[in-house]
Amino acid sequence: MGRMIGLRLIDAIPTILLVLTLVFVALRILPGDPAQVALGDMATPAQLELFREQMGLNLPLWQQYFIFLWDMLTLNLGRSLVSNVPVASIIAANLPYTIELTLVATGMGVIIGVPLGVLAATNRNKLPDSGVRVFSLIGYAIPDFYLGALMLIVFSLNLGWFPINGGGTDFLSRLHHVFLPALTLAMVKSAFLGRLTRTSLLEVLGKDYVRTARAKGARENRVIYRHGLRNALLPVTTGLGLSLLATLSGSVAIELVFNRPGLGETLIGAIAERDYPVIQAGAVIFAFFVVFINLLIDIAYIAIDPRIRVQS
């Protein structure tokens, strides 16, 4: 098992290199001169030239590329062009909020989505199934920023149950702050996971080994949860990984709607101001998350399905 995880880690290296290259190229193609943006309209050509010299923007592209790679690998993220604060500390201040939001949203999505899927599958074509279908359609159809705004109006403004903005300070207040934005993301996620669980479980419940379990004298609950659900969870795990990534990017909009600190909110600001070092670092961190989450999915597979364990 340890060996397999090691192999998957090595597999991830080319992906990460590719992502770094894409980020580098994308930023060079982006219109706008970073020196002009950083120094403002009043800067003289000499000042602009000096700035480019300092930032290494005059070097040939391939040299810039290797310097960029080296900086990223050594976590030398540079300073913000706008505020001159080290990028690392900007990220450190904002990243935890995004991670917190993503994790809580995913947890809620699973807690709501998987049981809904089981309910739908075990009551196929009956009332609960239709109910879950309607819920899923709504979850798919409503854009999350709109749902977020509705939640904010109802639960924060009108009812006053939740704070309107910010990220919170101590543990409890952070939980209080994250609840509503996480629930917003979780609605979309549970719609998706619910459908996925239903489909997957229905397929598994038709399998021969489920009939064997019944013939053995297992009662319906045992058949569904012990024999059905665990086999049905494999595709759901893939879906969960995909939706985790969707949540990460979805968090950008949600952080803006709820006026919450976070990586998304930071990145949007940085893009507007052509703050290259911050954009770079943000994009790279998102990319690392993607690779890391895929790795987690692979490990989850190994834990769930013994057949995968043997193949290594």
Added chain:
Amino acid sequence: MTRPLLKISDVSVEFGPKANAIRVVDSVSFSIGAGEAVGLVGESGSGKSITSLSILRLIPDPPGRIVSGSIEFEGQDLLKLPANRMPEIRGRDIAMIFQEPMSSLNPVMTIGDQIAEALMLHQDLDRDARWQRVIEVLSLVGMPDPAARLGAFPHEFSGGMRQRVMIAMAVACNPKLLIADEPTTALDVTIQAQVLELMKSIRASVNTAILLISHDLGVIADLCERVVVMYSGRIVEEGSVESIFSKPEHPYTRGLLQSIPRLDDDRKRLYQIAGTVPMAGSVKKGCPFYARCDLRVDKCAAEMPPMFEFSKQHKAACWVTGEAEQ
């Protein structure tokens, strides 16, 4: 006469929407005595598997349902039992082995856990005693070094070994009736022979009655005392293995027996019964074998023949041979 272990009377099973349901099993009746081995033969689509599934009420509903009849097990009608009482019977009194050993075991559970589950559901044993019993049944089915294989997963075994695991699971609770639905069909010929030998030795050591479903008359002759022949959802002949093999009375059974290849004959082509099996439920009137029968007379198309008694142990549903006998 003593009460049989299992008495199936007039059981009919339908599939599909109620308005135009297809009758897949039509008024089937037979019984099995305690410790007796009965073979149920028929082509694919003759309703033999559905009949066997109906005993445990495992027919997927929808689309299928048992529409009439009774299935008495030790005098108790299983069809009248509330659905939540059936799990007590399944696996404990009546156990079942399925045709597909490759897909009938749960891929994410160890074989030890899967056998132990049967014991856990029905017997009040502590952990140690339970594992002891798992090892015991695994060695009974000829698993080499059973204690070391408890933690192995199904994909680590060959088809024959998986079928042994299935049999171990089925006999773990010493069932009174073991239903084996084509237990050897999916296996290689040499493995088939081993599994059959195993079934025989199991029968001797566990003293269970067996209902063996097969399309292979050889397999049935090897293991059973009595044979029930099904065709298109109906029972067409029933009798002891000796009488049916030596003097088959239904033209369909005769055709089946003639289709068996023999080493000592020099035919160039194997015998085949002309035509194909009619789709279940498509024959509304008369004998379902009419279209393919060598002996047919006009009466056969008009009226379904009753079961004629040829001897105390031997019955067949054929107008021609039946009326000749009277």
